[in-house]
Amino acid sequence: MSMTTVGSIAMGHTRALPPSERVGDVTTIDCRGVYYRAVNEAVRAAADDGASTVRLLNVNGQRYIGTGIKGAGRRIEVCGTPGQAVAMFMDGPTVEVYGNAQDGVGNTMNSGEVIVHGSVGDVLGYGMRRGRIFVEGDAGYRAGIHMKANDGHRPVIVCGGKARDFFGEYMAGGLLVLLGMDSRLAGPIVGAHLAAGMHGGEIYVRGEPEAWQCGAEVTCAVATDEQMAALTPILSDYCATFGKDLREVLAAPFTRIAPAGSRPYAGLYTYL
């Protein structure tokens, strides 16, 4: 049987509706034992009610937190471990996760900000169009895949740890930064197929990825002083967010990865 009725108690969940409390502009919702649909309804209801901050306590695997939520200036705080697809399709708000997040953080996000005090799973920021994602720890496979720029804006992802394969695959625009500093992963800073199929935007990796790791369509070079000067304000914001030392971040050289041409597949086709 599918679990579709709003407010129904799904398997493993003990409470139909979350208790919530409003103090000033902050609504606090206890998510312990509550099914995801009820959590997300409570988040939307709190926001509709004018709460500028929604604080979620005891989050444990509930999916789609912040998914499809609109409005700059709104803030969602997640205490615990959210389930998949945090801030998917999000347009404007800030989501701050005090814990690890799973797959699909910021998937097809239009604008806003996601901060994760921990690591994230696969497909971080897939197709992200604007806004910013800061991850303190590691990212899984396919992070920053097919990021785009739009309308004079560009999306930004900074990951403090390491990342797995296909980092920045199909990247069409935006900025993707990998620091490799706060990592629980063994092995190189980034996996194979880095920037495979990349045709826009730029990637900075702190250190030097090896040739076998990079896709065929990109060039890798040590970042110039001018490029580092443009990158530093973002790194500074990142350090301020997580209480890191900017000087330590900047103490190692960065490699800049960019598309070799804007049309990697031009000339591939013919016809009768």
Place this chain on the structure above:
Amino acid sequence: MSAQLVQPEFRVKIDREVCHKCGRCVQQCGWDVYTFVDRPIPDHSRCRACHRCMTYCPAQAITIERSPLAYRENPSWTPALRKAAWRQAETGGVLLTGMGNDRPYLNIFDHLVLDACQVTNPSIDPLREPMELRTYLGSQPDSVEVEASAGGYRLKPGAGFAKNIKLDTPIIFAPMSYGSVSLNVHKSLAMAARRCGILWNTGEGGLHADLYPYQDNVIVQVASGRFGVDTDYLNRGAAVEIKVGQGAKPGIGGHLPGEKADRDIAATRMIPQGSDAISPAPHHDIYSIEDLRQLIYSIKEATGYKPVGVKIAAVHNVAAIASGIVRAGADYVYLDGFRGGTGAAPQVIRDHVGIPLEIAVAVVDQRLRDEGIRQRASIIAAGSVRSSADLAKVIALGADAVAIGSAALIALGCHLCQGCHTGSCSWGLTTHKPELTRRLDPEWGAERLTNLVTAWSHELKEILGALGVNAIESLRGSRERLRSVGLDAQTCEILGVKPAGL
């Protein structure tokens, strides 16, 4: 200059006796066939037999003929294969083409015939008796609870019905992206959909702002490139469709070249002007049925639980895949057969990958029935539904509705010349050159599309009347009303259709 081995397929003949030398042909041809030096002079090698020039020649002086050029007979090495090898030897390129599979595979629709009433139960005259074509797409509950009400029963409040899509006739317009077709094509489809009480589909290129007034009649598509997808877009549609595959190119992504991403298209796709729009072959957040469920439910969360469909190409294991899609929570499964059209696809994929729609619908419908989940999702059938006959037959095989793309373009003037990928469509459909796109007046286009849907709906009513039923519901999945002529026993068994005579 080295010799050109690929010889022209057509010959443009101009009757010099009647030619006015007005130059209309030069102006009408999108392929630059004609140059004008005292009179129009054709370059046969550029002609695609799209008939634009001859249609608009005031003197009716032009005919297009198949080139009589003889090739040494060889049924294995057809002229088309020889030409392909020559062109690829010249360029080293992947052969690109447009529209649907043109290979002479067995067409199952043409080997199925419908039943009719004679003597023992009366047929119905649809002109004088009510005939219901209304169709609802979406999930139906496994069971409902009713309560006693004054003199009868009614559904209990909060019975938990999912939102459904209402169609006045079981036809929708197939997804064709803004980018692959012009904005005037989208306008024509949108206006016609509203007039017919049906839906059109954005395809994967976003929804142009001019078409927001028609948002109640649109399915908005989410494909792997996520072009034009944001919360507002998802919420505008009557339904949301996750495009996994396309019948013309199963397993293949899309690629709108940067030169086609002009200001309007780039804004609608939400990408920078002039940048390549690459749709990866898979969605990189869907590697499993569980992942698909996650995407379906994230869209439902973002839209207040609108219907979400999943479009796939019909491939070998389609029944199991469709079962997974339904279990993942999709409200409809869109099956696109191997004759489905495209704006651009590698010819080798278009012509050699996928299975026929008729087979796919039959096996999916049967599988979902066998598993007891048929009511959870509707089936949309597409991939060269060419007439109301195909429409009736595929509904009898188990579809709830059909989507028409090629037929809709043909209504708008398409001549199936297979040049969509060139961006120079003389009929102004699959192009963005302003001098060509303005050839399609959306009002004219909407009227023709409305006429086509109206005509097919009338014909469908005639078919239902002959079958002695008064609602499309009674034909749905009723394979007993079909018989095969000339299909082998195993194909009949797979289709669940008896041979004629049994």
